[in-house]
Amino acid sequence: MTLHPARASSGVVLVRRDCPEPVVIPARPDRVTSTSHATTLSRGSVSVSTVEHLLAALYALGIDNMLVELDGPEVPVLDGSAASFVDLIRAAGIFGQEEPRATLCVKRTIEVADGQRRIRIEPAHELRISYVVDFDHPAIGRQEYRAPRVDAAFFVRQLARARTFGFLHEVNALWKAGLAQGGSLENTVVLDSSRVVNPGGLRWPDEFVRHKMLDLLGDLSLLGTAIQGHVFVERGGHSLHHMLVREILHTPRAWQVLGEEATIPQGLDLVPLAALPG
DSSP states (O other), rough: OOEOOOTTTOOEEEEEETTEEEEEEEEGGGGGEEEEESSSSTTTTTTEOOHHHHHHHHHHOOOOOOOEESSBBBOOOOOOSSHHHHHHHOOOHOOOOOOOOOOEOOOSSSEEETTTEEEEEOOOEEEEEEEEEEEEETTTTEEEEEESSSHHHHIIIIIIOOOOOEHHHHHHHHHHHTTOOOOTTTEEEEEOHHHOOOOOOOOSSTHHHHHHHHHHHHHGGGGGGEEEEEEEEEEEHHHHHHHHHHHHHTHHHHHEESSTOOOOOOOOOOOOOSOOOO
């Protein structure tokens, strides 16, 4: 993967260079074709999976315009977190552009639910996140994390190093199906029936909920704007995150976009949620 600067108002665009002709896939909600274990964006039969960690880093660092070139169907997983992306981007440097950054400001509460899984966004003066995970597993259980202000400093200190996680039986099933071939204890927190099996253990006792917050940030970034609102999540995941993104798009009276001539895409050709894997 190679990251290139892009002109203002370009947004984040992924390009598969390994195809007979380059395939351009904008990082937008209508390009989401799977939420199973990761967020996958597609154009026709060509896709890029596991985009959420990179997108979270870009959002947190205030990068709105980026050309992402790839020679395969997945963003490199690296260590399973967003930390390496943050380090590489900061080392390269970030260039400020004159055009104002669009900001989506929530004016009224938007909420969706799927059984015991719930997510909502309420008005706030900045982006805040309150996230709860609840797994019937002795190494996780119920974890809650509240972020009163999600900015670059908070993301780098508290979220960027949180790694993706999975259960041993799920990882084995994915491998047998020919998926997640790059998955290992080097880039995934793996749990058996009772404990974390990684030799180094966890980076934080609540690394699980922190990583879910990282994923949420990457999924929300597909709106293409900064966000002012307080997001509450109960037992979330990629599918629930994208349910909120779609509900935001379908409820334009509940928010406004600030910034000179700033808008977010309207009338997107969204794949029906029922058709999305995961």
